[in-house]
Amino acid sequence: MTQQLKGIGASPGLAIAKAIVLSTETYIPERSAVEQPELELQRFRNAVREAREEIERIRAAAEEKLGSEKAEIFEGHLLILEDPDLIDVIEDKIREEAVNAEYALYEVSQSFIETLSQMEDELLRERAADIRDICGRVMNRLRGIEGGDLSQLTDECIIIAEDLTPSDTAQLNLEAVRGFVTEIGSRTSHSAIMARSLDIPAIVGVGPDLRNIEAGALVVMDASEGILAVDPSPEELALFKEKKAKYDRRKAELAQWASRPTITADGQRIEIAANIGQLEDVQKALDNGAEGIGLFRTEFLYMGRSELPTEEEQFNSYKYVLEKMAGKPVVIRTLDIGGDKELPYLDLPKESNPFLGQRALRLCLERQDVFRTQLRALLRASRYGNLKIMFPMIAVLDELLEAKRILEEEKRQLTASGVEVSDSIEVGMMIEVPSAAISADIFAKEVDFFSIGTNDLIQYTMAADRMNETVSYLYQPCHPSILRLIRSVVEAARQEGKWVGVCGEMAGDLTAIPLLLGLGVQELSMSAGSILPARELVGQLSRNEWETLSGQSLAMRGQQEVQSFVQDHRRGV
Amino acid sequence: MQAASQYPCKVNVINKGKKVNGKSSLSMLTLGIAAQDEVTLEIDGEQEEEAMKTLGDLLVQIHE
Incomplete structure (x- = not known):
């Protein structure tokens, strides 16, 4: 059955593809005692080092794809991994309380995430996403989980996620990813800004209804209007395909004008x-x-x-x-x-x-x-x-x-x-x-x-x-x-x-x-x-022609008359 | 924060009654400092005078 959802169009464009659903569940580790805190500390440090190497690789890829300005986000991530109030505090906790690294990491990072997500300033709230991104990476390393590597996606798809982290967005394989839709976020989220610079369609802030979309479902999205539909009927699909073809043609047509000077038909x-x-x-x-x-x-x-x-x-x-x-x-x-x-x-x-x-x-x-x-x-x-x-x-x-x-x-x-x-x-x-x-x-x-x-x-x-x-x-x-x-x-x-x-x-x-x-x-x-x-x-x-026509419009009785006059003559052009 | 880390002394930053470690950019973010806010620097330990001058100037600069 067709299901229609609405969000905020963050980067315009239309797309049709199968859904890839990124798991949004957060891992909450249990607290357990460790016998040799020194070994646990070593395990934590290794995970941090591996995460750092991973970010450096992503940063290099982002620089190539998005330019150095956008890649700066990852410089920030690397700094987070050196932050004394994060890293030293986690290490102290492991050492002094003899707890497992996962738990220490979760507790310390969560307190930052919670404080920042309650800030009034939207930009500061966005920083919470950075911390979640980076600490999630360290957590995956600790648990020996290979993070979902978005650069490996090869089939055409639309990504459905609670939110996309900056590193997710930078890793997107643009050959395959047709667009993405997220549950939370606004026009100024990292992922929204990145979508605009990558020029791929994106809808953000759809809300919890997005969770109903199953992996593999066919999704059509019109990010210019901020709407998407799941499992469209054949008629709807045909209509949408037509709309998309028209949009793509128009976009290509207009793009040619970006590098041309503005010259009237009469030069x-x-x-x-x-x-x-x-x-x-x-x-x-x-x-x-x-x-x-x-x-x-x-x-x-x-x-x-x-x-x-x-x-x-x-x-x-x-x-x-x-x-x-x-x-x-x-x-x-x-x-x-x-x-x-x-x-x-x-x-x-x-x-x-x-x-x-x-x-x-x-x-x-x-x-x-x-x-x-x-x-x-x-x-x-x-x-x-x-x-x-x-x-x-x-x-x-x-x-x-x-x-x-x-x-x-x-x-x-x-x-x-x-x-x-x-x-x-x-x-x-x-x-x-x-x-x-x-x-x-x-x-x-x-x-x-x-x-x-x-x-x-x-x-x-x-x-x-x-x-x-x-x-x-x-x-x-x-x-x-x-x-x-x-x-x-x-x-x-x-x-x-x-x-x-x-x-x-x-x-x-x-x-x-x-x-x-x-x-x-x-x-x-x-x-x-x-x-x-x-x-x-x-x-x-033609400026010459419109000189005469605009002169005539000055003697008209009202706006309506002028507007239809202009439209009639433009059709004649 | 990077500037603060160069000094061996303790650096605390206070804004609206909340005090955090000035060497941690994450903690500084939680202060939610906006342009023109008045913040207090609390520095204690080795090279404290030099640190106060450098960091104080830096804060003023950022604000301009």
Whole structure:
């Protein structure tokens, strides 16, 4: 009978194969007295040595398969095997209590595992898995059990397990393993992260129902949706096979676009960049062929902590991204706090309308200590790549001029004190307040670029809180009023020879892209996952043609009309 | 932890009332130290002054 299960899609993809069930039972040794503790100690030390040799072998294999960054986990494992509070304590226990090594190992390691699995921090909870992994290895050696060697799997299979340890994941024979499903875990578990870098489908956190799957049962999994089915009927299987073939074809098709430049059907070059919100996102942006970072949200540096980040901490993060992007443009937005993002430690007064309150640059101009620290970190990092600085939430010219004045002041001071600062940093602003969009011609003389933050521009133009579901129907990126604002911003920039990008959700929206292209936007910045489909679409569009079509859309009565107009014409392409 | 192991003296780290062996990375993890937490170093034995200076500086650095 078909059984459907649901979990968290940790690494996308589809797979069909027989289940291999990894035994999840934990071995609980009995306490027994030993007559010669010295011999028992020797046995324990041998087991540790063998485990160490095993990990070294796995580490070498992981380095080859996953790269040195991922193999670092195993360096950590080796350190655990030298930890005095683990190893010395176990040895003392064997010596002083004259107990068997298995029991001593179990008791000492279990106390660490229990403490760590109750920690609030998810990353610390994940460390419990490392200890279980490593101590399980020593335990197997003590018991003379050959650990299930996943590198020996040769038949196509989907692995079903309570959890996969990092060493399990690194040993997977990718020729055979089609995917894996685990009972526990989250998107940030080791195994989930590894699945993404190995590019194999994975579903985690399915829960105890997973135990019902028997070894050898046929499993189909769709990790993009986080669902799997056991023993599908012939009809279901046929449907699924079709879906999988389609998915695989599409994936291969899209992958070709990662290394190509973004060029319209009529040969015009535009730039597709990625929005990032944390350092890990940079690699994903590069993997998806981002031609730059169009929006680096710096809030992550400030959130989830109890004090402001230091200049040094910020400098290191900015430098990392700039170096990693190796000369490609990186637009870093200065702190955008306020609205729905709070920083409790700044102790700001409660506002009744935070989205209309002291947000982003408004706050930075007031709290200049915070602002100046960030600017100094940015300026110091500027020599490591192609940095562009962007100010958010500007409504009137004086705000921009004041921000630029402070930036210049910090730059002068740094240079005077001998710090090298790049002399080609572009300075731009977000267009998200309607007043700035309407007087873009005035702002254009004072900046190097504009980036249109459509989420906020729509919210403020429509006077509709984007957190309020009852008015969510007013979130209309393709409404002519929004398109007209975008057009006037592009026109104003063009007069001054400046460039315009779009960095809101709209930039990755396949219905909006033809219009943005037609309106003359030069850069689209979106989440990494949207890049390849967007680049493929741009390649099919003629900018010339869409210049005319987008012009026509400005005179339409509403978003619906614009959207069907775009779809009709895209079908015609 | 590796730095602490170089010294012959005892190194204890205290955070929120819990005290552990500073030479053990596993025990340090169980403290659940977050950025900006205030931690106390307790060092006793040979080369204690030198150890205090090196490890104290190190903790400050990690935090920056």
